[in-house]
Amino acid sequence: MMSRTAVILMSGGMDSTVCAAIAIAEGFTPAGMHLNYRQRTAAREGRAFGDVCDFLGIEQRLVADTAHLSAIGGSSLTDTAIPVNEADPDATAIPSSYVPFRNANILAMAVAWAEVLQAGALFIGAVEEDSSGYPDCRKEFFAAFQQTIDTGTRPETDIRIHTPLIALSKADIVRRGIELGAPLHLSWSCYQNSERACGRCDSCNLRLRGFREAGRRDPLAYESAKSRSFPTGR
Amino acid sequence: MMSRTAVILMSGGMDSTVCAAIAIAEGFTPAGMHLNYRQRTAAREGRAFGDVCDFLGIEQRLVADTAHLSAIGGSSLTDTAIPVNEADPDATAIPSSYVPFRNANILAMAVAWAEVLQAGALFIGAVEEDSSGYPDCRKEFFAAFQQTIDTGTRPETDIRIHTPLIALSKADIVRRGIELGAPLHLSWSCYQNSERACGRCDSCNLRLRGFREAGRRDPLAYESAKSRSFPTGR
Numbered sequence: 295m296m297s298r299t300a301v302i303l304m305s306g307g308m309d310s311t312v313c314a315a316i317a318i319a320e321g322f323t324p325a326g327m328h329l330n331y332r333q334r335t336a337a338r339e340g341r342a343f344g345d346v347c348d349f350l351g352i353e354q355r356l357v358a359d360t361a362h363l364s365a366i367g368g369s370s371l372t373d374t375a376i377p378v379n380e381a382d383p384d385a386t387a388i389p390s391s392y393v394p395f396r397n398a399n400i401l402a403m404a405v406a407w408a409e410v411l412q413a414g415a416l417f418i419g420a421v422e423e424d425s426s427g428y429p430d431c432r433k434e435f436f437a438a439f440q441q442t443i444d445t446g447t448r449p450e451t452d453i454r455i456h457t458p459l460i461a462l463s464k465a466d467i468v469r470r471g472i473e474l475g476a477p478l479h480l481s482w483s484c485y486q487n488s489e490r491a492c493g494r495c496d497s498c499n500l501r502l503r504g505f506r507e508a509g510r511r512d513p514l515a516y517e518s519a520k521s522r523s524f525p526t527g528r
Numbered sequence: 529m530m531s532r533t534a535v536i537l538m539s540g541g542m543d544s545t546v547c548a549a550i551a552i553a554e555g556f557t558p559a560g561m562h563l564n565y566r567q568r569t570a571a572r573e574g575r576a577f578g579d580v581c582d583f584l585g586i587e588q589r590l591v592a593d594t595a596h597l598s599a600i601g602g603s604s605l606t607d608t609a610i611p612v613n614e615a616d617p618d619a620t621a622i623p624s625s626y627v628p629f630r631n632a633n634i635l636a637m638a639v640a641w642a643e644v645l646q647a648g649a650l651f652i653g654a655v656e657e658d659s660s661g662y663p664d665c666r667k668e669f670f671a672a673f674q675q676t677i678d679t680g681t682r683p684e685t686d687i688r689i690h691t692p693l694i695a696l697s698k699a700d701i702v703r704r705g706i707e708l709g710a711p712l713h714l715s716w717s718c719y720q721n722s723e724r725a726c727g728r729c730d731s732c733n734l735r736l737r738g739f740r741e742a743g744r745r746d747p748l749a750y751e752s753a754k755s756r757s758f759p760t761g762r
Contacts, residue, residue: 329596358596362563365592366640394643395636398680402633406600409628430680438679441672446632446664 297414299323300456301404302352305419306342308481308501309459312467313419314350315476316458325354325411327404331363335485342482349477354411358403366394397430401439401455408453417456423463433460464504472510479513490517531648533557534690535638536586539653540576542715542735543693546701547653548584549710550692559588559645561638565597569719576716583711588645592637600628631664635673635689642687651690657697667694698738706744713747724751 300322304310317324328343330336340357347355397420408416420431429435440455447453459467471478483501484491491498493516505512534556538544551558562577564570574591581589631654642650654665663669674689681687693701705712717735718725725732727750739746 356599358599360594360596362592362594362596362637363640365590366637366644394640395677395680396640398676399633399636399640402629402636403596403600406597406628406630406633410600429682432679435676435679438672438675442632442669442676443629445666445669445672446629448663 299413300415301408302417306339309419311481312471315474326352331360345480465507468508533647534649535642536651540573543653545715546705549708560586565594579714699741702742
């Protein structure tokens with residue numbers, strides 16, 4: 295019988311928070327995996343991960359320190375000398391926040407843990423449409439990685455990758471999250487590290503646009519009130 | 529034009545040492561990548577990596593600390609509480625030294641560095657026949673991982689995985705290494721961490737059998753003289 299344990303990759307962001315809520319709604323026993331790759335926002339995202347797990351009752355947790363991704367470098371997320379791009383809606387190039395082959399690294403770690411736990415599933419909140427052109431957010435990539443799992447794990451292992459958000463828009467994710475009671479107020483998406491989200495970086499922009507398009511209010515506190523789609527009452 | 533830079537995964541062991549010598553013989557500019565995943569033998573293998581790079585003139589080097597693989601656990605190589613299996617030639621099960629999905633994790637890191645270096649190749653000294661049944665040492669696995677690279681990296685990136693040892697026996701590897709003048713005397717294969725190789729673990733046994741079948745003397749010093757195929761003169 296297929297194991298009902300699912301490793302869920304949880305950055306602490308909105309997408310993976312909704313992804314976790316979906317896995318739980320589908321009846322999986324969640325095991326939350328968070329990666330600290332010494333990105334700018336590591337501490338803030340780690341706090342969000344803990345808060346979201348507490349809220350969703352996810353007891354089994356693993357925070358993996360992946361400092362090697364910083365050593366490998368080449369990305370503005372892990373190199374504080376390169377400024378974070380402010381959002382440019384016309385940009386078609388891959389943004390400077392790109393960490394080379396990040397999802398493959400993340401999935402490889404998650405599969406290793408899933409094999410240790412004898413889990414039958416692995417959830418990742420990747421989104422194809424709103425992924426700002428990251429090549430490792432596309433369906434073809436995940437299909438290839440599934441093959442890599444099938445050929446590279448023990449014969450008795452059967453781990454399926456679930457990407458329940460892959461075809462959703464940010465507005466769909468907001469709606470689905472609210473519908474499932476996901477703790478969006480505890481999630482953190484901003485690429486800057488502060489108490490309030492900046493409201494200006496690519497990631498804040500995508501999130502805010504999602505709430506705007508879904509006609510909902512983002513419960514998170516933002517630095518720049520003009521970025522908010524709705525007044526907050528604070 | 530394809531980049532002639534090649535990332536070479538170098539554990540410090542015999543296979544990857546011969547693999548590096550092959551890459552250099554094929555005209556690639558080598559960049560040596562070594563992973564310290566806090567296995568029992570990390571310090572000894574790190575020294576071997578440095579010695580082999582010095583000998584082969586490999587200037588560009590990266591040692592990535594991959595402590596997360598220990599945290600993920602579940603393997604005798606990273607958990608000192610589980611004893612290392614002595615070699616059992618009749619064993620068909622996957623040995624306890626198995627690190628779940630290790631080659632996928634290793635390749636994912638190497639691809640990230642290769643993308644940063646704009647390298648065109650990635651060499652790994654995996655051996656199918658003598659791999660003690662590790663599922664991620666097989667040709668199908670590497671073919672699947674190539675697809676993962678092709679779909680998961682930037683469009684302008686073109687990194688080909690080279691597995692020049694995949695179909696070789698340990699005896700073939702010994703012969704090829706000697707032919708190319710690879711520094712086998714500096715390489716380290718033993719799963720125990722000491723000045724002299726134990727001569728008894730799975731890895732020592734495979735190496736010694738390779739030398740025996742090639743009719744060559746292993747230049748490495750062993751603890752247990754009876755394991756040696758030929759007297760050493762020490």
